[in-house]
Structures are given as structure tokens and as C-alpha cells.
Amino acid sequence: MGVLNPLTRRLAHPRRYDNLRRIQALDPDTHYDEILALVARHEFPWDYAQGTAIAFMRDYGVPSISGLLHRTGEFERHGIKRYDDTVLIGQEATIDGIDSERGHAAVRRLNQIHGHHDIPDDEFAYVLATTIVGPVRWISQYGWRPLDPHELVAITRVTTRFGELMGIKGLPSTYDGYLQLLLDYERTHFSPDPANTALAEASIDIARAVAPLPVRPLVRRVTIALMDTPLREALRLPAQPRWFVALVRRSLRLRGRVLRFAPPRRTPYLHRALSYPDGHRLADLGPLSMLDALNERDPHA
Numbered sequence: 001m002g003v004l005n006p007l008t009r010r011l012a013h014p015r016r017y018d019n020l021r022r023i024q025a026l027d028p029d030t031h032y033d034e035i036l037a038l039v040a041r042h043e044f045p046w047d048y049a050q051g052t053a054i055a056f057m058r059d060y061g062v063p064s065i066s067g068l069l070h071r072t073g074e075f076e077r078h079g080i081k082r083y084d085d086t087v088l089i090g091q092e093a094t095i096d097g098i099d100s101e102r103g104h105a106a107v108r109r110l111n112q113i114h115g116h117h118d119i120p121d122d123e124f125a126y127v128l129a130t131t132i133v134g135p136v137r138w139i140s141q142y143g144w145r146p147l148d149p150h151e152l153v154a155i156t157r158v159t160t161r162f163g164e165l166m167g168i169k170g171l172p173s174t175y176d177g178y179l180q181l182l183l184d185y186e187r188t189h190f191s192p193d194p195a196n197t198a199l200a201e202a203s204i205d206i207a208r209a210v211a212p213l214p215v216r217p218l219v220r221r222v223t224i225a226l227m228d229t230p231l232r233e234a235l236r237l238p239a240q241p242r243w244f245v246a247l248v249r250r251s252l253r254l255r256g257r258v259l260r261f262a263p264p265r266r267t268p269y270l271h272r273a274l275s276y277p278d279g280h281r282l283a284d285l286g287p288l289s290m291l292d293a294l295n296e297r298d299p300h301a
Helices: 007-011 018-024 032-043 047-061 063-072 074-094 101-114 121-142 151-167 175-189 194-210 213-225 230-235 242-259 291-297
Strands: none
Touching: 007 063, 007 074, 018 032, 018 121, 018 151, 032 047, 032 074, 032 151, 047 063, 047 074, 047 121, 047 151, 047 194, 063 074, 063 194, 074 101, 074 151, 074 194, 101 175, 121 151, 194 213, 213 242
């Protein structure tokens, strides 16, 4: 992965590479919070969000994970809130820096939610791996430029620190390590199961509900078209015609090329949570059935 060639740069918006130059001047081993903020909230906000959404889908390909999530019934009953809460906890954990007071409070909240279930460490590590591999893969395929090595190092540093705060041991220290962890785990654990399909369809319903009205009829087909074959088969979703898959992916790559001519984003992207139109507090995040118990255990949330 590297930067675009000089000719492409000359043809782009004259300020398009301002953030990249700033990132390249920073040390990713110490300024990882700032670099992640530039990547996820300025350079590739939509792409990062889409890659994260696909990452959630990968979790459903593992029956032990999908079975637990399906038994809670949260996706079927409160799907949009469940999605909003997941994204908002990640946002809360990183917006002021992963080791800020706000970041620690968000991860503590996540640990309290997980503490109600017996989840093995290897599942935690796999789910964490999806949160880095999903966005990086998406940006590599559809972003307006490749990710810089500084960006990969910074994203990895934040991911590993997040995992450490969750109490996960033996995490990779490189992006390639997370990618290998994901590939190895999926090779062993991906398997079709009714719970996989139920969660995938519930998540597609969430995406359809929040999508602009004109595109809602296509949401399911587009979502499936963006999946790789092992994931789609583990979720037991129907293959889409090759021409449709090619059309979807070419359209996304075209969007990336067009964005080279756009100026850099000035204000940071923040998730717009439909569940909290008037804003949220950390105490609002979590399954409705757990909120009272969670807030009793953490009165400062």
C-alpha cells in the first residue's frame, strides 16, 4: 500500500493531500490517536463506516458468536439501537484518544456489557480483528487513495490498545498479524447456521431502514454483492448475478476516483444515531434489558 502516483496527485484537488502530508509528518507510534481521527473522520469517513458495517457481518459467520447474539433478541427487537450503540461505543472510545478518560469509560462500559456473557478470549480477539480488517479492506478496494503505512501502523496501535483495555491477551502488533488472525479463525470457524442467517437478515433490515428511500429496494442485493464467497456462504445468503456484483463494485471504485477531485473534509464526521435524536450519554448505551443493572454498577456513566 502506498500513495498515488505524482500524475494522479496533480490531477486531484490542489488541497486533497493536505491531510496525508500531515499524517506522514507524524510518528504513528506516538500520534496514533490523531492519525486515526484524520483517517476515520476526515479522509475516509463513509468508507470507514461501511467497512465497519461489513466487519459486523463477519461476526455472524461464526455460529458460537451468532448464536449468542441471536439469543439476546436485540437485533430483532431493537436493531437500530443495537447498531447505534456499537458504533457509538467505538466513537466514544477514540474521539478524545483511546487512553483518555472518555476512552477508558467507553471501554469499561463495553466490558460491563460483555461481562453478562461467558465469551472466550479467541472470540473477542477475532471480533477485534474484524474491526480493523473490515475498514482497511474496504478503503483498499474503494477508497479515493491507498492507505499510507503510517495510517496502518496508527490504526493497529489503537486497535491493540483497545483490545488490551478489554483484557484480551496476546494480540498482534501489526496489521498483517490481525489479517492472519482473521483468516485463520474464519478458516476454522465459519460454518452455516440458522442463527447466522437470522442475524444477517436483521442487519440488512437495519441498513434498509436507515437508507434513503429510493435505494431501499436494492439494499439487500447490494449488501450481498459486497460479501466475499466464504462470508456469503456462511450466512446462507443467495449469490447475486456476476454482472450485478461487478456493477456494484465498479460503481464504488468510480466514487473513489471522483472523490480525488473533492477538497478535504473540514469538520470531523460523527455518527448520526437515529436512536438518540437529542444526543446520547454513555449511560444510554447498552441493551435495554441491561441498562438499569449497568448503570447501578457504573453510576458515573
